[in-house]
Amino acid sequence: MSSLFRNRRGGHMISLFGKTKALEAQTEEFCNKVSEGSLAFRIGLLAYLTGDREAFAEKQRQVSEIESRADQLRRDIQRRLYLETLLPESRGDVLEVLENTDKILNSCESAMWQFFIEKPEFSDEVAGEFTKLVLTVVDAVDALVLALRAFFRGDQSISDHMHKVMFYETEADKINHRVLGLVFDSDSDLSYKNQIRHLVLHIDYIADIAEDVADRLAIFSLKRAI
């Protein structure tokens, strides 16, 4: 029976659905990793902002591990989709979504590296705004992961999550402007201002990616709606 399907690995019917199940599990795990990564990112940065460098370093390691596991999962899913020519119609869409979502974790990781290397110092006021920025960005990623799960599971609730992504992204932009306003209004060196700007933009960029992915998801789910 398996030869009836575009499936190079042999096996039979039951194993085909078995493979489908394995792929489902991998995709779920990928979503979990994105969610876990963003949570670790949040805890790590909040620890940094409260001066707990040890906790920050620990979370930074964790984010790196999660990121490389997610990379591995993404590659594995991609390989399977191509080798077994699954989802011929929407394979490109799915791969695009996976790749862009993976970029969120990359950005989380590189932002943490930036903090680790540059060791920026913040005034209380800026640290407060920074905390809000991190929380909002992670909220956007959370909402995206829910939308992503709904997309894969064929759940109609996808739009319920998508509008939240948009909302958090806009909020993140506002905070971003506030932080930059605060920093550039201060008497600090231009070099310091530039350093903070890069950090703010880097973190805000995570919400931007989440919004981009959500936009694509909206279109793909329309396409999927038969």
Place this chain on the structure above:
Amino acid sequence: MDIAVVVFLSSGLFLGWSLGANDAANVFGTAVGTRMLKFSTAAFICSAFVILGAVISGAGASHTLGELGAVNAIAGSFMAAFSAALTVYAMTRAGIPVSTSQAVVGAIIGWNLFSGYPTDIAALLKIAGTWVACPLLAGGIAVVLFKLTTMVVAWAKLHIYRLDAYTRLGLILAGAFGSYSLGANNIANVMGVFVQANPFTSFSFGGFATFTAIQQLFLLGAIAIAVGVYTYSKKVMLTVGSDLLPMSPVAAWVVVVAHSIVLFLFASQGLEHLLANADLPTIPLVPVSSSQAVIGAVIGIGLLKGGRGIKWGALVNIASGWIITPVVSCLVCFVALFFLQNVFNQQVYKDSSYVLSEPVLDEIERRGVSTKKLAAFKDQRFDSVREFRNVLELEMTIDERDESVILEVARIDTILINNSKLWLLDSKPLSDEQRAAMWNVVGRKFVHRWMVDRALAEASDSWKSRPATKKNKLFNRRLQQDRRIIYDVFRIEEKR
């Protein structure tokens, strides 16, 4: 088998090949075009099920083509099939969507016109009606099915990969069903014109299963379709898959299922039987166009989505095909028959003789047709159908319905129930009672078919027609086929 017979059958095989090349794409085009299935998988399933459908359920639709006109010489059958195939080929090259069914009907009418035999207008209307009904019905079924499928898919909340796997399986099953229906419905197009001039003979396996002559003929045609599928349909499938409206695999599945249901409805004798027994109106068994069923289904889904993106030009093309295809095919057939007869000296039709004898006039009267106008020609013999029809139409001004009764009754067909030929019936699908009744008529000679019918009906109830009700329709049709066996076995050629 005579080598000439093989040559003559070749045009039917050509028609079958082109049907396989084109129409298989309707069944598996979207699946292969979207790469949901491998071509080799699709071709195998398609070929196997086309053959099964043709051999098991192919007889229904071919009967209706037989009503339209019975091409009775194999050279004529050859030319009818060849003209149809040529028309399909030429019009496809010209980019005009074309249906094999319509081309074949045109060719049969061309043969009727050439040979002088009348075209059964009622049968023609029945066939043309189904051409209109086919896309409409496919559209309606697609709409309902699409609604249901969307609801089920939304309710089931299938994971994207699982939906993919189920859709593949669904496309395979729907494709198998579609191929079966295609074989059952469209084999009549390919081999229908050869039924009357069938070179095969029936045989039975140990007395419990019979492989009828028609089934053998259909098997041959179905193999030609399968060859068409394997050799040429890949290209067409890939174009169909990418040319059609952008559709999700699930929508593609709906289209294939709707198409298959429609073809099945117009081919299933079992369903007809069921409907007739429940006293419901039956669906005529007619070869319909599978391409038009697909287009109907796609447009149905398009309308459901609000009518955007529908190519309305396609509708105009379909409607124009209803007229252009049969007309072109009819003309091609007529001209080609002329050449075949006069240049190549082939007998393209068997003419018939008619006589208006006393018993014939009585029988005509009994069938409710007035013989007043016929009386002047009493006992006169006419040696060609054309001559007789000219007299009937021009000198007696008899209308079409009456004319068909008169033609049937007055036709001379000398049948001698010869003792030495009775054994030939052993291999025929007749009941024991029917066989036994033959002994009561042994040695008798009949000049007309209806005389045989009457003598047999007197001999046994198993040879008696039942009153023409819906329920009895199938019985009577079957009986007509059995009678035809008797005519064919015991006919003797008379010098004219």
